[in-house]
Amino acid sequence: MHEKCGVVGISLDGREAARPLYYSLYALQHRGQESAGIVTHDGFQQHEHVEMGLVGDAFDSDNLAALNGPQGIGHVRYPTEGGVNECCAQPFSVSFKSGSLGLAHNGNLVNADEVREDLAALGHAFTSAGDTEVIAHDLARNLLEADLVRAVKSTMDRIHGSYSLTIMHDETVLGVRDPQGNRPLCLGELDDGYVLASESAAVDTLDGELIREVKPGELIVLAPDGAGYDSYQLIDAPQTAHCFFEHVYFARPDSIIDGELVYDAxxxxxxxxxxxxxxxxxxxxxxxxxxxxxxxxxxxxxxxxxxxxxxxxxxxxxxxxxxxxxxxxxxxxxxxxxxxxxxxxxxxxxxxxxxxxxxxxxxxxxxxxxxxxxxxxxxxxxxxxxxxxxxxxxxxxxxxxxxxxxxxxxxxxxxxxxxxxxxxxxxxxxxxxxxxxxRTRADLCxxxxxxxYPYDVEGEATDRDVTRPSVGRETSHGD
Ligand code: SF4
Missing domain, CATH: 3.40.50.2020 (Rossmann fold)
Known part of the structure; x- marks a missing residue:
């Protein structure tokens, strides 16, 4: 039994993000051993290195030195059934008319095929079978018509399932958790910036302070200069669906999830x-x-x-x-x-x-x-x-x-x-x-x-009303 992915996103005040991202991926290695990748942005363009293998094998000093810029995202991935699948290694990165995008995804959409078909009918061409590319295309399309926050919200309204994402749009790093918070994502503070990561152990590795969990349905936008972050509660779901196996097996015992040390749980x-x-x-x-x-x-x-x-x-x-x-x-x-x-x-x-x-x-x-x-x-x-x-x-x-x-x-x-x-x-x-x-049963997957299941999985029963969560307030406040 394997967690499929770990994600991280970092924004710093001038310092290169590649090494902190690399150390964070080491801390998240237990969440995926098949491939590792980092995408950074130097204010002008994206730099990317994604490779099959463990973090220690996927990067060397030269390719870390080439990942310029104080912002970036990273990903470790475990393969799906059937083994190695190079096309699905992440972060997924691409340039659209609306700018450059990088996405790192932990989770699994349950309506990816439907969204892919809709986008294909609009002329989008896909290079992988993965659901992360579906999210990237939908977001890129929304970015043509709306600002960043509204574009993310439109994509969250469209996709359904489990996702904790770190995203880089040009030099802005974002973190998003699905409205039911199935997979973990936390926010931490460093001396010179902020970090988003699947688990708090990655924040510890960087000598950072855990601030809190990203809330279900919340978007966190890190300031490009590492000076702060904004929070937008984009969707309020009536119930959560935290994966109880994160506490039992997947997460590191030294991580804190939902305010409790996993070891103690x-x-x-x-x-x-x-x-x-x-x-x-x-x-x-x-x-x-x-x-x-x-x-x-x-x-x-x-x-x-x-x-x-x-x-x-x-x-x-x-x-x-x-x-x-x-x-x-x-x-x-x-x-x-x-x-x-x-x-x-x-x-x-x-x-x-x-x-x-x-x-x-x-x-x-x-x-x-x-x-x-x-x-x-x-x-x-x-x-x-x-x-x-x-x-x-x-x-x-x-x-x-x-x-x-x-x-x-x-x-x-x-x-x-x-x-x-x-x-x-x-x-x-x-x-x-x-x-x-x-927790109550209604809070957990x-x-x-x-x-x-707490999501409408085709051919399976559900334990709740899985009509789409109500679209909540859109708020904007720095905290
Ligand atoms: S609790 Fe839900 S999300 Fe977690 S492993 Fe079981 S089915 Fe998957």
Whole structure:
């Protein structure tokens, strides 16, 4: 399961933006490893470097030096199903009659085909199948008839789905979050400018201060001289649809989302997991690294409740099995678990074990882990999962799996328990998620665990009124 993208936008007071953008992309590397790109503007023209590969491989000193200008945007991307797709690497940049545009997109539109067809009928020619180009064309067209803010609003009225965008129009950098705020986007302050980024960890990397999240439906316009920003609340949606998996899995634990440190949210989810389905065992261990915060919260709550359980590492990760290890087939995925994880026998042998992970997607890893622990001498193996069963795919920007590949799509929890051959298996409930995140169901996207989506996805059910959100006030105020 992979986040598909991370985005960043920076405007500085004179200093070149390329290096800060590069460092920010490093901080967001976990959100996409297939391609990396930066587009800057020097006041006269755009400069662009987009390449396949990790951030460290995509840039060298020469091409960073050629990215002139104190403003810019950047993007890291994970491939869609089917692998490498060079044409969709971002930022997408192009020059129109209305000026130059660069766009970096995290999310997925649900009406991109419809908008593309309309624009094609008006004579727009597309070079990629991606929805980011659709947004770029629509915005470029609107910029011919309206100022920047009205043009963005017209595009937001037209496109539907999940998007956090950083945009550069000539030397102006913008950040936009979809009206339901599905994917994160935050605003930070630097000594000499401002930064927009998918996660606050990127702001930290630049020694900046997190100001706040960009609000759902909000446009942030950074001043070209790095002196400030303007906020425009362009659309007020009656409900939000934050992706709960950002808190569970995708975001870095050291990022702050919705005012809460992701690490703390995961520990609280682990505590809830103990409350709901705790079982006393000799040892509680995480699946590294994804289960660590959950397992620590779980073990802490267990010991507070009087259980005498040790919290220990029982599986060591081989950190050098890198992203180049591509695992397209089931057989290779099974082998990968043995390459990546090695059990610590002294923690496991002759003991009852609770192993804690954040989620189960296909079930391959869980089956292999139980087998590894059994081979290492565990007497009992209980698996606890810090999210509900994933029963449906994600259409909103996460590379998850098809319905057929999801182990929980057509099995009961008892059936999965039998398949992975654990003594017991329990997942966290949706109610525990909403409680731990301090949200109602109506605030969150829970599509992959309920099969009901907050957007009108063709052929799928929805959990709300998905008529387009009301068009809200258009306000303009510096803050
Ligand atoms: S379907 Fe799941 S992974 Fe996708 S946005 Fe919704 S909660 Fe997140």
């Amino acid at each position: 995961r520990r609280e989810l682990g505590r809830q997991l103990w409350e709901e389905s705790g079982i006393e065992t000799d040892v509680v261990m995480p699946v590294p690294d994804s289960g660590r915060a959950f397992a620590s919260g779980y073990a802490e709550a267990a010991n507070e409740a009087g259980a005498e359980t040790e919290f220990a590492e029982g599986l060591m990760k081989n950190r050098y099995v890198g992203r180049t290890f591509i695992m397209p087939t089931q057989d290779e995925r099974e082998r990968a678990v043995r390459l990546k994880l090695n059990p610590i026998k002294s923690t496991i042998e002759g003991r009852s074990v609770t192993i804690v992970d954040d989620s189960i997607v296909r079930g391959t890893t869980s089956t292999q882990l139980v087998s590894l622990l059994r081979d290492a001498g565990a007497e009992e193996i209980h698996m606890r999962v810090g999210s509900p069963p994933i029963v449906a795919p994600c259409y909103l920007g996460i590379d998850m799996a098809s319905r057929e590949e999801l182990i929980a799509a057509d099995r009961t929890i008892d059936g999965i328990e039998a398949e992975i051959e654990a003594e017991s298996l329990s997942y966290l409930s949706i109610d525990a998620i909403t409680e731990a995140l301090n 829970l599509g992959c665990v309920t099969g009901e």
